[in-house]
Structures are given as structure tokens and as C-alpha cells.
Amino acid sequence: MPTNANFARPCGWILLSTIAASLGCDAIGGPVRPTRQTPADFTTLRLPNASAAAVRSVAAAVFKEHFRVDNEASTITVLRSRPTETTAHADAEAPRVREVLSGRSNRRRELAELHVLQEGPDVMLRANVQVQRLDAAERDAFAQQRAADDRPAEQPFEHSSAATARRPEEWVDVGRNRQLEREMLNRIAEQVAGPTTTPLSATRPQVP
Numbered sequence: 001m002p003t004n005a006n007f008a009r010p011c012g013w014i015l016l017s018t019i020a021a022s023l024g025c026d027a028i029g030g031p032v033r034p035t036r037q038t039p040a041d042f043t044t045l046r047l048p049n050a051s052a053a054a055v056r057s058v059a060a061a062v063f064k065e066h067f068r069v070d071n072e073a074s075t076i077t078v079l080r081s082r083p084t085e086t087t088a089h090a091d092a093e094a095p096r097v098r099e100v101l102s103g104r105s106n107r108r109r110e111l112a113e114l115h116v117l118q119e120g121p122d123v124m125l126r127a128n129v130q131v132q133r134l135d136a137a138e139r140d141a142f143a144q145q146r147a148a149d150d151r152p153a154e155q156p157f158e159h160s161s162a163a164t165a166r167r168p169e170e171w172v173d174v175g176r177n178r179q180l181e182r183e184m185l186n187r188i189a190e191q192v193a194g195p196t197t198t199p200l201s202a203t204r205p206q207v208p
Helices: 004-023 052-064 097-102 136-149 156-166 178-193
Strands: 043-047 078-080 084-086 108-119 122-134 171-176
Touching: 043 178, 052 078, 052 108, 052 122, 052 178, 108 178, 122 178
Parallel strands: none
Antiparallel strands: 043 122, 078 108, 084 108, 108 122, 122 171
């Protein structure tokens, strides 16, 4: 007869799998991006007397010039990107300790969202480009400084390798790339308006 322990094992695996699925992770590593909710999270642009159905194809083409679309996370009104490696820094981002010590930049990536919404006779465009930094690289700078204090029998490269093997990649938000947000929206507006019309420029929402 099966014991309670035998039943507990599969139940435990099912529970862990359910928790992992609910938390989620992306293809490159790190948690799934939070959905941007407030107007202050976006650069916006209103296209007067436009059809969202017509604008979406233009918006998708411009979006794909910079990012790979995550088809599973995207909807008919929202395009979401896969993580994209970048050398760009977020707006007003302060230099990190590792960058100061080594003279090299931490690894960074961008996650983008582009919303195309019909609001009455107009189309509202909203863009968010979030810059993330690989946080493990920050701790590596301190690990390298401590390597000189290792015991003689402990090789520094062995110590570093073991630490790296134990430490997962952790991506943290460091700010937005608003310049790219504006560039994408302005380019969409130019293509929708055509060569004979001067389109409006993308603006950042006013936060009370």
C-alpha cells in the first residue's frame, strides 16, 4: 500500500510547479516585467482623427526596428518586447560602484511596451522603455576586492567561480529610456501623417 510520504512527493512537486508558474520568468533570466499602469509611466502622443486598426501596423513596424516582439505577452492593443541587450543608460542614472572601480559598464537590457488605443475619434500612443541592470555584476566588484584576503590554499578564481555558480542573474529596474520612447512615437506619427503633414511631437504626461 502506498505510504503518505509517497503521496506527498508528487503533491509537493505540483505545488512548487504551480508557484513557479505563477511567479514566471523571461527567456533570458529574471522576473517577468511588471505591467505599467499609470500615465506617468509612459511617453504619450495623440493622433487626431485616426483609426487604431490603421495605426497598429505602422506602430508594429516601428517597434520591430528596435525590439523583438514577445507574441505571448502582447495583445491587440499592447506590444511587449523580449529582453534586448543594450549599452544605453537610463535617464539620469547614476554610475554604479562596479563601473567606477573597473571603468566598464554593467550589462544592461531593455524591456519595451507600446500601447495603441482608440479614444473616440483619436488614437492614443503610449510608450515605455524600461532599462534594467544585471545586479550580480555590482556584487562582483566587491568580491574582486576581497579576493586579496583569501586564504593561500584558496585560489581566487575558484572562489569567484563558486560564487558565480551559486548566484542567479538578477535584473533590476534602473529607469527609463525616454529618448527612445519619443523617437518611436514621433516616427509612428510621421509615417501615419505622411510627407505633406507636420505631425505632433510626443510629450511626457504632466504629473500633478
